[in-house]
Amino acid sequence: MGRQVSITLRGTLEELPAEVAEFLVVTLRSLGSVERKLNSVVERLEQDHEIDHCVVDLDGIRQSLFKIDNRLDDCGNILTAYLENINNGTPTSPPASDGEE
Numbered sequence: 001m002g003r004q005v006s007i008t009l010r011g012t013l014e015e016l017p018a019e020v021a022e023f024l025v026v027t028l029r030s031l032g033s034v035e036r037k038l039n040s041v042v043e044r045l046e047q048d049h050e051i052d053h054c055v056v057d058l059d060g061i062r063q064s065l066f067k068i069d070n071r072l073d074d075c076g077n078i079l080t081a082y083l084e085n086i087n088n089g090t091p092t093s094p095p096a097s098d099g100e101e
Helices: 013-046 051-086
Strands: none
Touching: 013 051
């Protein structure tokens, strides 16, 4: 299911990659928060403590990861549109990804 989003950025086209980089910095902070929460869940499970709270926390972690995934998708779409614009409307294809690092 595709969605179209229209955004207005202040500045020039040349500044767009730097703007996306700022979005990604926020995403990195979110990932750090997710990592801390997940480590907390692991520690509590290893000690067999608060398993019911762990279930709730895991759901919150999943929701955070969903938001992060959406932000990454948005950044990729913005950069794809940027590349198309600087290439005079020629569509660009992102490099193939196997989903692993």
